[in-house]
Amino acid sequence: xxxxGPWVMPRTPEDARMGKRLARARADARLTQEEAxxxxxxxxxxxSKWELGVRRPSLHRVRQLARLYRVSADFLLALPLAQSD
Numbered sequence: 001x002x003x004x005g006p007w008v009m010p011r012t013p014e015d016a017r018m019g020k021r022l023a024r025a026r027a028d029a030r031l032t033q034e035e036a037x038x039x040x041x042x043x044x045x046x047x048s049k050w051e052l053g054v055r056r057p058s059l060h061r062v063r064q065l066a067r068l069y070r071v072s073a074d075f076l077l078a079l080p081l082a083q084s085d
Contacts (some may be wrong), residue, residue, distance in 0.1 A: 017078040019053035025069035025076060040064040
């Protein structure tokens with residue numbers, strides 16, 4: 001995590017990309033950060049940090065979020081899609 005003045009920056013571009021996907025999937029599931037955190041047993045500020053790319057969820061939490069948001073873990077991890085030749 002990098003803190004510059006009042007801003008908290010994502011650790012890497014991959015963290016930022018994953019954070020955006022987490023936020024999008026949660027919004028598509030029509031859940032607040034508080035509701036998502038409650039469902040998987042974490043605080044809302046933890047969900048926020050994941051979505052900002054400041055912290056990464058464990059693989060266990062990624063699986064829980066994927067089930068909750070009804071998306072694949074690959075999508076949340078922001079893995080590149082396989083390209084066909």
